[in-house]
Amino acid sequence: MLDSASELEFSEEKATEDPSQLSSLELSGGTASSGKNAAGLPEKTGYPDSVYVMAANIFQGIRVEKSPGKVLIKYGNEPLPYSTEFEDESFQRLSYELAFSALKYQDILESILIDSYIFPSTTIPDHLNSLIIVMLYDFQDRKFQGRLLSDNEESIAEVLEVENLLNSFKTKLAAALARCRIKHDALSIYHILPETIRNQELRASTLPLYAWINTCKISPEEVYHSLKKKGYNKVESILHIDDKVFAVDQHCYDVLIFPSHLKSDLLNTDLFKDYKLIFQDKSRSLAVHSVKALLNMDDDILMVNTGSWYTVAHMSVLTNNNTSKIFVCGVQSQAKDPDLKNLFTKMGCKNIEILHETFINLESKDHRLQKVKVILLLPRCSGLGISNPVEFILNEHEDTGLLKDFSQGGTSEDKLHVLAQQQYEQLTHAMKFTRAQAIVYCTCSVYPEENEAVVKKALEFQDHGIKVQPYRLSPPVLPLCSLKEIHLSTDKFFRMEPSEITNGCFLSVLTRERDPSETVSVKDVLARAAAKGLLDGIELGKPSKREKKKKKSKTPLPKAPTADNNSVQMKIAEFLSRETNANANRSEALTTKTSLPQKNTNQVGSSPQVRKTNKPTTNPLAPTFMKNTPPARPYERLTNFVRPRPEDRMIALKPIEIVLPPVMLPFSSSQGIRSHVPTQQFYCRWVGPKTVMPGYLSTPSVPRSGEKPKDNLPSSLPRRPRPWL
DSSP, X not given: OOOSHHXXXXXXXXXXXXXXXXXXXXXXXXXXXXXXXXXXXXXXOOOOXXXXXXXXXXHHHHOOOOOGGGOOSOOOSOOOOOOOTTOOHHHHHHHHHXXXXXXHTHHHHHHHHHHTTOTTTOOOOGGGHHHHHHHHHHHHHTTTOOOOOOTTOOOOHHHHHHHHHHHHTHHHHHXXXXXHHHHTTOSXXXXXXXXXXXXXXXXXXXXXXXXXXXXXXXXXXXXXXXXXXXXXXXXXXXXXXXXXXXEEOSXXXXXXXXXXXXXXXXXXXXXXXXXXXXXXXXXXXXXXXXXXXXXXXXXXXXXXXXXXXXXXXXXXXXXXXXXXXXXXXXXXXXXXXXXXXXXXXXXXXXXXXXXXXXXXXXXXXXXXXXXXXXXXXXXXXXXTTOSOHHXXXXXXXXXXXXXXXXXXXSOOHHHHHHHHHHHHXXXXXXXXOTTOXXXXXXXXXXXXXXXXXXXXXXXXXXXXXXXXXXXXXXXXXXXXXXXXXXXXXXXXXXXXXXXXXXXXEEEEEEEEXXXXXXXXXXXXXXXXXXXXXXXXXXXXXXXXXXXXXXXXXXXXXXXXXXXXXXXXXXXXXXXXXXXXXXXXXXXXXXXXXXXXXXXXXXXXXXXXXXXXXXXXXXXXXXXXXXXXXXXOOOOXXXXXXXXXXXXXXXXOOOOOOOBOOOOOOOOXXXXXXXXXXXXXXXXXXXXXXXXXXXXXXXXOOOOOTTSOXXXXXXXXXXXXXXXXX
């Protein structure tokens, strides 16, 4: 450091000899713009006069106002006149960047002007002081070299006056800048900035570029092929890669990622000139993709505070195959309608309708909004999750006051409270739209006061008096691609923290609880689709047997009879006597039969082994249950036989499938049995009716070949009489 006066004089003499050498270590290498010089790009040659004037007016509105006791330079209140005839996006970007840079170094630039004795020795009016600040920043950034003027450029008198003043004080300005750097022990005044601002500028210079594909004009495969022809290679990640590469975003399938240094090269390609690829911050793509995941084919969308018209166009592209309509509110000037319609036409968007009312003034009963099911709310916020505020202001049409917050490293509590209150009012107003079923709330803020606090407060105090289901917090509808994202989304909020690959983002999805009275069956959905002509050529099939069974099982069971139990017991006794006669008939039929055809045996059922027994079965009706038997097929006729219960209640039982024990033939010897009975064991398979009295079995009749079956006697096997028929 230079501590003595002689050393300061020596420094000033060196500045007199070559001022550009003193400033060689200044902002060069510190800011994003001077970083370009370090990369070998041409040195800056200055801006057009109109850029200086517009930057001075922007700075006038965002400068830091100091207390009366600390005022060094007085700024006037009158803006400088300038023409907007040649104002375009690049012109605005240069003006905002110059104004923002001057704002960050306002204190340093003011001290240089005081130390060089420009103030108060000059007689320049106060309203030109903003112009002096922005031109001084550019002057030292050019290492105090002269500006190159274009021959066809129209000069502005105020700019020439200030430029002549700065050139006359060039040596003193360079010396004052050197002393300021030495005072702060910094290689350049860039290192005098707070660390938070320096880190933010570093992130802004390396942050990847995000661009979404306009699928109305080109498919993703065609974009990949076109980029490959231009020398771009598709990779998994573009982090720390300086080559011409691109990658597909993990959250949004139609978003591509490029390294930051390729922007100028990409803007000159036909893909961007023809609106086939559009640069935009990823947070806006996350918002529209969340809305897309909540939509049905014919649901309309209401977009609030959209900012960039590219966000509206992206939403339109995603719903191009639907019958949805997109309503955009807040366009107060009807003079912009032709330009907007022309832009949407160039991009191939057709389902956009512009509303000139503000969102707060829109009523939920508006006839135009009766089919709106999803509301996308992008409220104005502090935006401190963004690394490049200039791009954010230009793209999202945000207030220039955002630049002031960024230059100071944060938002004041008073302003944060005002923003949070506005966001809460908009969210509660969105909840009043009774036909809407979902709300997507998205900000670029890192403050919980603008994010979780607003959503939780709106859910807590939502109006339960209206006859609709209340809103609830729903999990994110976007894919979670890392453990960190899963951890950040445990409370059902989707968050992305500012990092070297993306800006910050907060997203919340609110959906109404399902009304039980409005449940819709699959049949109703298909009927609606058929009514709308969406199932042309497709016939609705008949209900399956399983569905029929379910319907029949849902039919109410017959009530238990209230007659006396004696009458029921009499019926049971009568049925038992008939069964006894049936057993006798079966024995006679088996005695007279000599052999059984193999075909009939297979129909009745067989067993691989014959179990020998010497004692006849005492109860031939005792059922033997088989496991894993196929389900029984019910008969067509229904009966209402029920079994009485001790508690005097009659309950209808479900039919089951059982197998009878082996049939014992009344032959005198085992040889007779072997000659007349096949080696297989007979099991009589019973298939119960829909409602039948359990415990009493029936054997299906097997007709003898060449002989008509009789009603009272079986042909091949004796069948039991069925008194319920």
